[in-house]
Structures are given as C-alpha cells and as structure tokens.
Amino acid sequence: MSIVTACSQDCPDACSLVVERTGEGRARIRGNPDHPFTRGFCCAKLKAWERRLRSPSRITSPLRRTRGGFRPIGWEEALAVAAEKIQALRDRPGAILHLDSSGNCGIALHVVQHFFNRLGACRAGGSLCAEAGKQAAIADFGALDHNRPEDLLNAKWIVDWGRDLARTSIHQLALVQQARKRGARVMTVSPGGDGSEAWSDETIRIRPGQDRFLAAAVLHAIDAAGRVSPALLDRAVGWERLGALLRGGDPAFWERQGGFAPQDVRRLAAIYGDAAQPVSTLVGWGLQRYRHGGENVRFIDALAVAAGQVGRPGAGVYYIVSTTRFLDLSWKAPLAAGLPGRFFKPTIGRDLLTADPPVALVWVNGSNPVNQSPDAEGVARALRQVPFKVVVDAFLTDTAELADLVLPCALNLEQETLVPSFFHDVLNYARPVFPAPEGVRTDAWIAAEVGRRLSPPVEVPSIEEAIRLSLPGGPERLSELRERGFIEVRRPQVAWEGFRFAHPDGKYRFPAEGPQADPPPPPGYPLTLLSLVRKEATHSQILPEEQRGPCRAFLAPESPAWADFDPRKPVFLASPQGRLAVAVAPLQGLHPEAVVVRRGGWMKLGCGVNRLIEDAATDLGPNAAFYSQPVRLEN
Template sequence: MKQSDFITVVQHILSCALNMRHLVYNIPYFTRRMVMKTITACTMDCGDACSLLVDENKKSIRGNPEHPTTKGFCCKKGRRYFDRIDAEDRIITPLIKESSKFRKASWDEALTLVASRLDAARKTPESVLHIHGHGYRGLLSKASRIFFKRLGASSDYGTMCEKAGGEASFRDFGGRDHNDPEDIVNASRVINWGRDLTRTSIHQLALIQKARKNGTKVLTISPGGDDTPKFSDVNVTIKPGTDRFLAAAVLKLSLDTDDLDSQRLNRCANWPVLQELINGLSLNDLTQVCQVPTEDVAMIHDWYLDSGNVATVIGWGLQRYLHGGENVRFINGLAMISGNIGISGGGVYYSCPTGRHLGSWEHLVEGASGDRRELFMGDMAAEISRADPPIEFIWVDGHNVVNQVPDSRAMVDAFRAPFVVVVDGFMNDTALCADVILPPAFMFEREDVLGSYFHNCVNHCAKVMEPRGECRSDFDILSDLGSRLEPPLLLPDAETCLKEGLKKKNISIDELRGKGFVKVNHPSIAFENMQFGHADGLYRFPETLSPEPKSNQEYPLQLLTLIRGSSMHSQIPEKDQCGIPTVWVSKQNPACEQLSSARNSFLITLQGAMQVNVEKANNLHPDVVIIRRGGWMKCGHNANTLIRPMKTDMGDCTALYSQTCRLESR
C-alpha cells in the first residue's frame, strides 16, 4: 500500500471513530474487511429480525448493541450461520440431473435449459407452478413471486405458519398490530399462551425477564415441550388444541361473577351474541374438555380481572389445529373483556405483517396481472395430481416444500412428472426431486432490506462477502433467466427495487446503509382508546365454539412437531441427523407402560410408521408426543411423512398439530 493510500485510510478511520455505525461505509471496501465488523441483518424466518455485527475474517456474528430490539445479542441459529455458509456439503455450482444422477453444469447451460422448458410450458401459463417459502426474507426475496405472477403461473396459497391466528386477529381487531415490544415491561402481569420464547423470540423473552425483575408476574399456559416454566411464576398444563375452551371457561366465570364495563362493551359490535353463547355453556363441561382444574380457571380469571394491566402473548402452535383460529379468537376476546386492549402494559402479542413498513415494487415489472390458479400448500401433492391443465414446470425457492408439508412421500411422487427447478444450497428432500438445482447466495452474501413481524425497525442486510463458488443471488438468477425467455421478462435493477420499497415510509437507502437500521414511527399502543380497524371501529367476538374432534382409541395421542432451538425449520445439517430420531413424552403418558426397552419403538399414524427413541420429559401433558420439526426424509427423521393434510378453520393454515398417533414396540 502506498504511503498516501495509508494516510487516507487512517484519516477515514479517525474521522469516523466517534460513530461506529457509519464506519463500515466510509472506509474503502478492501480496508474495512480488515479492520472491523460489518453491520448487516439476519434474514431468516424469525420475527426478531436481528441487526448483526459480522466479522468475516474471524467468522464471528453477534447482535448489534445499537439496535433497539437486538441490543447486542442474537440466538444460536444466527451465531452459527457461518457453519451453513462454509458447510462442506453446500451446493456451490448448478447441477443438472441426467439418468437419475446430478452432474455439474455452467450457469449458461443450466439457465438455457430452464428457459427452454419454461418457454414451452408458459404457452399454457397455468401449467407452470411457482412454490415460494420464507427460507429468507426481504424486499428482493419478493422477486420470484413477482416474476412468476407476471408470467401468469399457478401459485401456492396457505401456509405452515401463522395465518390462522393472523386471520383471527383480523376478524377480531380489524387489523394485525400489537403494542411496541418494549411496552410489555409496563405490564403488571403477562399471560403466555403457549409461546416457546427460548426457541422463537429470545428478545421478547429478554423483555419479559426485564419486566419480572421489576415485579411483573408471568403465567404460562401450554401442553409442554418448551422451556418456559423456568421463566414463569405459574404454569398451567392444558390439553393440546383446546385453548378456546379454557378461554371460554374464564369468560364464563367472568360473566357469572364480575360487573363488566358497559363502556368497554359498547366498543364491541356483537357482545350480546357472545354473551348468549357463554351463558349457554357449562363451566364443568368446558374444564373437562381442556383438562384444566376449576381452581386454575379461577386463578387465570383473577390474573386477567384483578387490578393492573395484563399483556397476553400468543404462540403460533395453538393455531395449528383444526380450530386454531377459534383458539386465538377466544383468547383475544378474553383480553378485550378484561379491559386489556388499547392500553399500555396490555394488548395481545401475536404477530404483525412483516411488510407493513415496506412498499411493493411489483408495479415496476410488466406482464400478466389478473387472477391466476392457486394450489393449497397444505395438500400440495393432491393439488398437483388433480390440476387441470396439468402442471408441467415447477419452480421452488426459499422452501424445502417436500419436507415441510404433510404427506411428504406423496410430494415426492407429485414431483416426478413435471420439470422441477429448485433453488437451494443443500441436497435436501426437495432438491433430490429436482431436474435442475440452482445454488443461491446466502445471507451475508447478498444485499437486501427487511422489516419484522415483531418490532418496528427496517433493517439493512449488507453484503458482507462474495458468494461461495458460483452461487448467485435469487434476484440475479431470475434477472438472467428472464432475459433468456421469448419474449423476455425483465426485472428492474436491485437498487431501483430497494429504493421503491423504502418509499412507503420515506426511508433513504443511503441512511439505511449508513446506520444499518431505521426505526419507523409507529403507534406504541395498538388500538388505543379501543379504536379498531373495522369500518365501524368496533371489536368483533367469535360467535361459535366448535367442538373438539372425536377421540380415536386406536391413535389416542397428539403428535406435536415443535420448533427447534438449534436450526431454522428444516435448515438442519445432514450430519446432525444420524441415527434414530427422538420423541418426548410425559412420564404419565399411557403408552409408557406398553413400551419395551428390549424392542424397537415406533411412532405410528394412519399415514405410516417411523422408528423412534422415546425419552421422558417433565411438564408435558400425558396425551402429547413431541418430535422436533424439520428432520429430513432421506435421513429417516421427517415426521411430516406421518401427518395427513388438514386445513385450519380460517386463514388457510395447515393443521399440523391435529394429527393423532400412538407409540408401540415391535
């Protein structure tokens, strides 16, 4: 380095040392790679949406201490992300399948082949199917949705995640919103309905722990399978999927014993309907269904109705049942009746739309814009098999869909006939079904901008390093592919898309790149003064209480495929999936008496059987069998092979947790 260049670098460092947030953008690129961490952000499917400090040379990742939610720490999934980037089995060059085997190919060969097959199929646009997931989030991650929409291709609808609860919130409040995350420290009490805070939101957990130090009490209601009891003052075990009955029981007790605030009820459009419904129910019947003792119902009633503000936290698991949306609606109704909506220290924390602070750049792309065919994600194999016109071309990105949807074996069969392109970096269950695999750039290897469904910051996801091997960003792949089509489908440049998406909140891309994040001005109290999003400004209660499905004596247990703490969904290293998968049951589980240590144990449903190791755990409901989600079928770890397709009562969510099962030795 010349002396003049060295002096220039030193001047840059000294001039920016008082503002570390700007340092990475004021030092020449080659220098900042040597001297400091880069401010970027996590784009994984998580509401915490952490702002991160990344040191490529030291392979270190930590939370940004300047970020108002991240506050200097992040979860192990984020801290270990270099393991994913540097994995030996990562796919870093395009692959083409020939005679059932994959061979390496150049990008030109792979995209020429894909373009020719897509051009042939797009003559009947519905014969093209695009399946998109949230393997990563961000403004540019929308590119594939926009690209295939403009082609007029078939798409997926529904979700594995939170849409039942999201629709429930919309029906009740007229919109999806919650108090600022920081406001939970103002609660006198927090009631956590089933959220596994250690595995889903360590930053919400940190805020609740901060509140506890200041005297806030925490009550958790859950069938188990989480670490929440050690962060709670009181724990109530509930039969899985019956939360609406417990909430209705508390409402019943409130109607029988409390003088409800008439001003509050006047902010509700249909209170008399709910009142009549609850009055017609028996408290004893309700408690028998949810298997919560009457004294615990009375305790929960007191937690909600005593003086002091109560914040309610709702986990996504309780809405992954056939009546999951109703579960959420009755909990929302309980928070409303008790006077804990629209106030500081109260509210319901479920989730907010991720893109609420970002705009769309879809209008910048020319092409088809009308209605198109949609296939239900939760029963995708059957949807593909009965599609008319038939599916001839499938593009999958951001989604290990063969692994993640119910009846995974049927998905393998459904993917045999069409020409399948998978954008993925590992040979997972979906990639194995591909005719062409295109390797994407990962987080830290591409630039993007994203919001959060938890906090109110927009984060800049800076590019920290060049992609490994021949990997390319999804946006770049689609731009190249679109230019090869006849006629071409052209995307704007990425910079234009980012700037367009930031216009909604008047955020400058330069400011965002400089600071790493921008906190958006958003009301700190959701639905303040009980002003709701419906046209009349009023709240809506549920008007029915659906019965539980009849019990199945042959399959008496409930299978719950719960979230992992070490990996995001199915982004699990293959080396960590050796041997036989483990399930966890209560010591009081009736199956324990029939299992023999001398024989193999099997998890069995109507869909099939899977060999498992059985371990006993505390704080589980006796009817529950827990297995951690995302294990690969190729490794014998995928529980979705045992789950039949079912849809929730609202929101087109997949009712993954309504699967019954049994355990036996063979």
C-alpha cells in the same frame, strides 16, 4: 474491522448483526448493541452460521438430472434450460406453479414473486404456519396490529399463552425477563415441556390444542363476576350472542376438553379481570396449527378484549404483524387474476395431483415443501409426476432430490437485502459479509437472468432497486438505512387505543359460536403429535452431516403411552399415514397425552416427521393443522 448486517432467517426477532473478522480468518457474529430490538445479542443459530456457509454438503454448481442422479452443469446451460422450459409455457402460464416460502425473509422474496407474477404463473395460497391465526386476528380486530414490543415493560401481568419464547424469540424473552425485574408477573399456559417455568411465576398445563375452552371458561367467569369492560361493549359486535352462548354452556365440559381445573379458571379470571393491572397477552405461534386453530386465537383475543386488556399501555394482545406493512410494494406485479384458489400450501400434494389443467413446471425457492408440508410422501409423489421441476436451494434437500434442475443459491449473510420483521418495527439492511462460494448465485439474480433470456424478456429489478423502491421515506432513509444498518418506523405505542378497531365500523368482533370440540381420534391413537420448532435450526435448515441417529420423540414420564412399547426393542411413532423409527426420551412437564418431535429432520436421512401428518386444514386460513395428528408409539 466490524460490519453491520442483518439476519434474514424466518424469525420474528429480525436481528441486526455485527460481524468481526478474527485473526484466523474466521468471523465473530454478535447482535448489534445499537439496534433497539436486538440489543447486543443474537441466537446460537447465527453464532454458528459459518458452519452452514462452509458446509461440505453445499451445492456449488447447477445440477441437471440424469438417469442415475445429477450431473454438474455451468450456469449458461442451466439458465438456458430454465428459460427454454418457461418459454414453452408462455402461452399457458397457468401451467407454471411458483412455490416459495420464508427460507429467506429479505426483499428477494418479492423480487422473485414479481418475476413469476409477470409471467402469469400460479402461486399456492394459504400457509404452513400462521394463516389461521392471522385470519382470526383480522376477523376480531379488523387488521393485524399490536402494541410496540417495548410496551411489554408497562404490563403488570404477561400471559404467555403458548409461545415457546426460548425457541422462537429470545429477544421477546429478554423483554419478558426485564418486565419481571420491574415487577411484572408471568403466567404461562402451554402443554408444558418447554422450560417456561424458568421465567414464569405461574403455569397452567393444558391439553394440546384445547386452549379455546380455557379462554371461553375464563371469559364466562369474568362475565359472571360482572367484569366485562362496559367501555368495550359499546365498541364491539357480537357480545350479546357470545355471552348468552357461554352462559348456556357447560363449564365442566370445557374443563374436561381442556384438561384444566376450576382453580385455573379462577386464577386467570383474577388476572384478566383486574382492570387496574394491565395484562399483555402473547398469543402462541403454534395455537393456530390445530384443527380449531383459528378458534383458539379468537377466544384468547375475545377474553383479553372483553376484560378491557387491550388498547392501553401494558395491555395488548401480541400475535403477528405483516412484514410488508412498512414497505411500498407497488412496483411488484400482482398475481394474475383468476389464479388464486387452485393451489394451497397445506394440501399442495393433493392439489397438484388433481390440478386441471395439470402443472407442467414447478419452481421452488426459499422453501422445502416435501419436508415442510403435511403428507410429505404425498407431496413427493405429486412433485414426481410434474414434468419439470426447478429447485433453487443451497443443499440437496428432500425437495431438491426430486428436481430436474437444481440451482445453488447464496445464503443469509452472503447477499444484500432489506429485512422486515413480523414482530418489531425496525427495517434492517443486510450487506454481504461472507463471500458466497463460487458457483452460487442469489435467488433474485437467477430470476433476472432467466427473465432476460425469455422472449419477450421479463424485467426483474435488482435488489438495490427493489430496496430503494420499497423503502418508506425516500432517498434520505435509504442513506440512513445503509449507514446505520437499520431504520425505525415510528408508530403508536399502543394498538387499538380508545377501543377503535380496524373494521369499517371501528368495532371489535366476537366469535359467533361457542368453542367447538375436536372429532374423536381414530381408535388406537391416544397421543397428539406436536412437531415443534427446534432451538438450533430454522425449519429444515439442518446440516445433513449433523443429522445422526434416529429421530427423537419426547414423552411425559407419567404418560400411559410408555406401556404401549418395549423401549429395548425398535420403537416407532405411528399414525394412520405411516410410521417412523424413533428414540423415545422422557420430558418433564409435558402433557401426558402429547408426544413431541422437533421438526425439520430430513426424510431422506430417516426423519421427516411430516410423513406421519395428514394434510388436514384448519378452521380458518387455510393453514396446515399439523398439531392435530393422532399418533401412537409401538414396536
């Protein structure tokens, strides 16, 4: 028997899945062939998902902290303790901090937020991931939007500007490959080492994080060639100023900053400047993680728009769209007034330590802030001084280790939920296909049960109710969602058609300043640390039993940094924040000033690369500037 369900991982592809039981009591998981974006395949992470569900490391009963560690307790006791601690803060709910993230991207995220918003608790603003890029896109276009994904097939050129398609979106990669078969060509711009040569016709290797200089140089070249789209300039604000700034700029300085050659600029100018050939630009999801991350995105947007490469079939800039854009979340209580602005995810350790009034209770779900935040040791220190911490998780993560109460939760494919995407236009329905271990509960159930025990109680909608209330189109669509496993939300094929943008005057906004240079790194730290996504796991969702050996660091074979250490002795990756034992391996194609570590390894198991990263914020956002960390390799 096969069951249609959906994946709720933090992944743009938001797959619809078909799960079939095999004779041996196991299950075969594959992509739903009827789903317009999933198109019959899914990634290796989900094919091996049962390993995670059945892991011996899973927590299967609530845990209460004792002097020496934890003791298992029953749910009645756990819920009573959680309710008692929250009840004691009912008259000062600002002392409660709710920390969540995208550990599970289904509707439960909003159900739990509703509970804490009703209490009047604080939440952390900003983002560990994409906020700088989102704010950049909103500053430029007025809102988040992009052409429908399948419009990539109308492009003559696809410029993959920093998106590691093989590790972040295998379904976009499939579309890119299909477009190539139809005659499109692909240019990839990245610091290299990502394997993109396999699907690229041409590549440009850039110094990590300096993309804005390349985009500015190409924009300058297009302007000099008289190829800035006249139709667009009537529909934009700020070109006169930016154009003048670029004309007065120093192309040689931009080349040095970006580490690119004049022919790279000419090549990209030829691609973008040919109005007869539609160009689709995939703006990378790591570009915003640099100190000038917002600017990186803004200059790439500006280049595509000035060249007229938006607003028509095959020509568009793809970044991120809001996961909630099709949902009616009017049922959800808003965040209490006056609370935003106290806590930010990129600086959460510092913010907790300096909070006035101090935080008395932290509730963490769908998130592993100790592992995933910059200055990981600082975040751990800050959490330790909070009087009571509740962590809802399935494993004893770096964050759960610090909890006073651990509440074990159900995982992806063990629960009903509605899953939107931040890239495509289909809403998926997930029904539970694996029984959750006895002793674990869903995040939403936990919030509802704690709410029921409060006086006065706080009502929390069930998942079924939340889906019904959130779904566009009324009850018929709910039946369709349940029957098919997904519904498509129709919207225009092309975003910004006729160069009509979402700012109140309908016009595009160019950046008001030229590209800014980074401050020089501290002496003795010649490398830039790129803590990139891994293919086989999402964030820190790596089974502890599969984390063996030291953290691996990758360096270009020609990097001068090989001379800084003796590989026969223990090697450390060091920043001004600390150091981490690593095993160094060569990575062909990587920029020689970069060192790559795949993020998510656990601190308590000897990895945890975020302990090396300063809690600096990006120019827009706030977003954590993970990729602007200077480091060195040493013995």
